[in-house]
Amino acid sequence: xxSFVTPYxxxxxxxxxxxxxxxxxxxxxSLSWVTTAYLLAAAVSLVPLGRIGDLRGRKRMFVGCMALxxxxxxxxxxxxxxxxxxVFRALQGIGGGxxxxxxxxxxxxxxxxxxxxxxxxxxxxxxxxSQSIGPWLGGLLAEHLGWRxxxxxxxxxxAATIALTLWRLRGEWALGRxxxxxxxxxxxxxxxxxxxxxxxTLLPARAGAVLVAVGLAGCAAFVRWExxxxxxxxxxxxxxxxxxxxxxxxxxxxxxxxTYATAFLLSLYLQYIRGLPADRAGVIIVxxxxxxxxxxxxxxxxxxxxxxxxxxxxxxALTAAGLFLLGxxxxxxxxxxxxxxxxxxxxxxxxxxxxxxNAVMSAVPAEIYGIASNTLATMRLLGQMLSMGxxxxxxxxxxxxxxxxxxxxxxxxxxxxxxxxxxxxxxVIGLVASMLRGERREAGER
Numbered sequence: 001x002x003s004f005v006t007p008y009x010x011x012x013x014x015x016x017x018x019x020x021x022x023x024x025x026x027x028x029x030s031l032s033w034v035t036t037a038y039l040l041a042a043a044v045s046l047v048p049l050g051r052i053g054d055l056r057g058r059k060r061m062f063v064g065c066m067a068l069x070x071x072x073x074x075x076x077x078x079x080x081x082x083x084x085x086x087v088f089r090a091l092q093g094i095g096g097g098x099x100x101x102x103x104x105x106x107x108x109x110x111x112x113x114x115x116x117x118x119x120x121x122x123x124x125x126x127x128x129x130s131q132s133i134g135p136w137l138g139g140l141l142a143e144h145l146g147w148r149x150x151x152x153x154x155x156x157x158x159a160a161t162i163a164l165t166l167w168r169l170r171g172e173w174a175l176g177r178x179x180x181x182x183x184x185x186x187x188x189x190x191x192x193x194x195x196x197x198x199x200x201t202l203l204p205a206r207a208g209a210v211l212v213a214v215g216l217a218g219c220a221a222f223v224r225w226e227x228x229x230x231x232x233x234x235x236x237x238x239x240x241x242x243x244x245x246x247x248x249x250x251x252x253x254x255x256x257x258x259t260y261a262t263a264f265l266l267s268l269y270l271q272y273i274r275g276l277p278a279d280r281a282g283v284i285i286v287x288x289x290x291x292x293x294x295x296x297x298x299x300x301x302x303x304x305x306x307x308x309x310x311x312x313x314x315x316x317a318l319t320a321a322g323l324f325l326l327g328x329x330x331x332x333x334x335x336x337x338x339x340x341x342x343x344x345x346x347x348x349x350x351x352x353x354x355x356x357x358n359a360v361m362s363a364v365p366a367e368i369y370g371i372a373s374n375t376l377a378t379m380r381l382l383g384q385m386l387s388m389g390x391x392x393x394x395x396x397x398x399x400x401x402x403x404x405x406x407x408x409x410x411x412x413x414x415x416x417x418x419x420x421x422x423x424x425x426x427x428v429i430g431l432v433a434s435m436l437r438g439e440r441r442e443a444g445e446r
Contacts, residue, residue: 012138042097121300139282256383318348
């Protein structure tokens with residue numbers, strides 16, 4: 001249920017962005033922050049909260065984050081201003097970012113290795129099922145009941161998840177040994193991400209370049225600090241000592257960097273360029289998630305017996321092909337072509353995600369499943385942030401601070417095509433990382 005509720009919200013809100021922009025007078029840059037604020041807050045909080053969950057109890061942290069997410073969702077529904085909506089979206093991110101990592105760590109802990117791919121495939125299928133329903137239902141709600149209804153209708157799902165967890169999930173999962181929490185590392189990690197992400201949105205301005213440089217310097221300082229202390233908030237040694245783990249996480253980072261902004265771009269394209277209502281735009285966007293949902297359980301089961309590197313790499317290649325096809329869109333592109341391109345990208349992502357997750361979790365011993373799961377979730381969020389950062393940068397370059405109007409259809413369409421080509425190129429780089437990871441058995445032998 002938790003794997004369903006947070007992606008549903010993300011995809012439903014993407015379809016409702018034009019309606020939100022109309023109500024609050026947002027331009028394209030500001031609209032991107034409705035999504036980016038969530039992702040940035042989630043990425044900043046996931047690693048430290050995930051570490052606290054490992055130390056104090058994953059179930060306890062899971063329930064607490066689900067409660068924060070649900071309350072923040074209710075606040076978003078009644079946000080009186082644009083600034084408060086972005087603040088409440090950030091609160092959603094703090095709660096929502098840790099939910100998936102904690103849930104996946106608990107599931108991996110209770111399933112034997114021979115069934116782990118199947119279990120993870122079911123979780124990821126729930127993600128894709130919600131992404132299938134989100135654009136359609138979000139568009140329907142935004143069109144007929146207003147965008148605020150998307151948040152209102154999500155609150156009962158969050159409350160039900162909390163109730164079922166407290167009622168049915170027995171026991172607790174924690175390290176069971178005293179370790180100090182790395183507060184300096186957590187603060188350095190958060191400051192680094194904020195500087196990098198906000199700097200990307202300001203490029204090519206000088207302030208943006210300065211912030212990106214500060215963020216990169218902070219990244220180097222963070223790695224050095226984490227490598228020097230006995231109980232780091234993020235175990236960077238895993239990346240140095242375990243090739244399968246390192247390259248599988250890099251592949252996940254690049255895959256999410258390439259794919260996350262697809263729904264954001266198509267939502268704006270279909271409504272601003274093609275003039276479609278939100279509900280019909282949602283039905284079109286849902287094609288990718290439907291194929292992902294159908295293929296993910298199959299890919300997860302297959303990865304229990306077939307080397308994940310091969311499955312995930314094939315998926316990356318298909319995803320890149322779908323993105324490059326979307327990079328050829330123009331004002332009169334057939335909807336069937338868009339649907340076909342989304343189906344190709346969706347099949348690729350479905351083949352990639354479950355086997356790649358299985359490769360990450362199978363590359364580490366059981367006592368650090370929580371760390372591995374949170375690290376992978378961090379790569380997902382960083383990739384999603386980078387995806388939105390790339391798109392925000394391209395929109396800034398073509399449109400500046402101007403709102404999207406009929407007079408700017410040409411520049412906006414050019415920005416959309418450029419964005420898809422850049423995202424496709426990122427996926428090709430991810431394909432290389434996926435092929436370089438090595439075999440799963442090599443990690444197991446180490």
